[in-house]
Amino acid sequence: MKYSKATNYALHIMLHLAVTSPNQRVGVQQLAEQQDLSPTYLSKILTKLVKAGMIESSSGANGGYRLKPDWENISFLDVIHAIEGSASLFGSCLNNNPDCLIQKVMALAEEKMEEELRHQKISDLAKEATVVL
Amino acid sequence: MKYSKATNYALHIMLHLAVTSPNQRVGVQQLAEQQDLSPTYLSKILTKLVKAGMIESSSGANGGYRLKPDWENISFLDVIHAIEGSASLFGSCLNNNPDCLIQKVMALAEEKMEEELRHQKISDLAKEATVVL
DNA sequence: GTTCGCATACTCGGATAGTGGTTGTCCGAGTTGTGTTGG
DNA sequence: CCAACACAACTCGGACAACCACTATCCGAGTATGCGAAC
Secondary structure (H helix, E strand, C coil): CCCCHHHHHHHHHHHHHHHHCCCCCECHHHHHHHHCCCHHHHHHHHHHHHHCCCEEEECCCCCEEEECCCHHHCEHHHHHHHHHCCCCCCCCCCCCCCCCHHHHHHHHHHHHHHHHHHHCEHHHHHHHCCCCC | CCCCHHHHHHHHHHHHHHHHCCCCCECHHHHHHHHCCCHHHHHHHHHHHHHCCCEEEECCCCCEEEECCCHHHCEHHHHHHHHHCCCCCCCCCCCCCCCCHHHHHHHHHHHHHHHHHHHCEHHHHHHHCCCCC
């Protein structure tokens, strides 16, 4: 059980955009260089973020990715769900028992974590992180 | 990102043992039948629980698995760590930056979940669950 | 009656394989800005 | 001077491959119990 690297990348990218250039378009090449990963793979991740409505892309020369106007409301959980999907950590109970106590305990614990992640906004972190990325 | 089925199995097995036979030895065959999964695979899971010190095994005829004397203190988190390992959900930061803010946020959120799971004991659930498994 | 040996019932652990998700690469297609060329 | 064109930079998306963890199975080895035969 682990979060995927893609999620890690996505969070770093979002924070990076928020800190350095909230209104400028940035190309994949440049982002890939700064995060030290392949441009083509990064574009997959960015596509997911675009579909989730967090950033917008423009094609052609001088194209690239840019945060959407309402980016300040984006939380960690939003980014994570955009990449990982919003399925529950603990799949449905094996017996198909909807009253499964184990299921309930796990769901409650997961909710605690999500609550924390929902509360943490990228923009809050960006204020702290003018230097450290 | 998902918890493995093995964890789900392990929790069910532990709860089952706690509810039905806290002091009796139970064979793999029997457990596998009740949880509806293959005995050989189940034995792998049980081995992990033995190594984690939660249950004990006896070989030979009339052998099987049994909860250890101090089973009442076992929490959900203990079982999960026994199966999944105790590594953090969010691997280390990509830049190897120990002060990575993202890392810290994720670790905090994870801690919230673990706190809940640590608090939940199998024995507590067993008291509720005399009928429902 | 005691002891030896054997069958039985069980766990243990390694080897192996299928499956699915993650990670990553490659390439063709579409899009936009820019510069150039011909009228 | 301006329009048309060519080119370069860029994103988009599908196809594809490598890799790894999870899931699961099979089998041989070790171990304890219980029963029966032999002394």
